[in-house]
Amino acid sequence: NAGVTQTPKFQVLKTGQSMTLQCAQDMNHEYMSWYRQDPGMGLRLIHYSVGAGITDQGEVPNGYNVSRSTTEDFPLRLLSAAPSQTSVYFCASSLTYPGNTIYFGEGSWLTVV
Amino acid sequence: RKEVEQDPGPFNVPEGATVAFNCTYSNSASQSFFWYRQDCRKEPKLLMSVYSSGNEDGRFTAQLNRASQYISLLIRDSKLSDSATYLCVVNQAGTALIFGKGTTLSVSS
Numbered sequence: 001n002a003g004v005t006q007t008p009k010f011q012v013l014k015t016g017q018s019m020t021l022q023c024a025q026d027m028n029h030e031y032m033s034w035y036r037q038d039p040g041m042g043l044r045l046i047h048y049s050v051g052a053g054i055t056d057q058g059e060v061p062n063g064y065n066v067s068r069s070t071t072e073d074f075p076l077r078l079l080s081a082a083p084s085q086t087s088v089y090f091c092a093s094s095l096t097y098p099g100n101t102i103y104f105g106e107g108s109w110l111t112v113v
Numbered sequence: 114r115k116e117v118e119q120d121p122g123p124f125n126v127p128e129g130a131t132v133a134f135n136c137t138y139s140n141s142a143s144q145s146f147f148w149y150r151q152d153c154r155k156e157p158k159l160l161m162s163v164y165s166s167g168n169e170d171g172r173f174t175a176q177l178n179r180a181s182q183y184i185s186l187l188i189r190d191s192k193l194s195d196s197a198t199y200l201c202v203v204n205q206a207g208t209a210l211i212f213g214k215g216t217t218l219s220v221s222s
Contacts, residue, residue: 042214
């Protein structure tokens, strides 16, 4: 049972570099989302998607792009990494939007130096 | 005012103790309520949904008070394995889930 799979688990970036966090789910969920979690801030929604081809911004979208070309995949792109983007990133999915039970990936620890 | 507020704790209790967490939410249109559990350096996982009539799952009891806009979680007979951060989560119609910052519980022997 793969569930929600995120890669990479750990990444160190230099300021200004770009990268993509990958997220895939095998549960045929329509709703997928990306959160970041920072100490003292809790989980904050970056972007979300209610289905293939549809994305929307969450609470903290600046500096991030997403796309949803398939039901399974929802990559998060950091366009030009900044130290403020040092965080733990969680991808999540649920069967329906807004969805009762949301399933999280194991997280991606990103450090921008 | 924050949309979902929780006492961050930490709550330090001995094994066997009963502990209660409260959570308040600001949007009266909120429709669904949950408690998630997050272990250190792990992803959050659903602990239980919260229903208007209150609900119980083993040692865990969740209650909702819509008039006062608060949710509670009661843990009876605490175990060492209950040590974690408990996240209050609110789902407003047409929006994403809103997470509280979490309450940390540490159970000691």
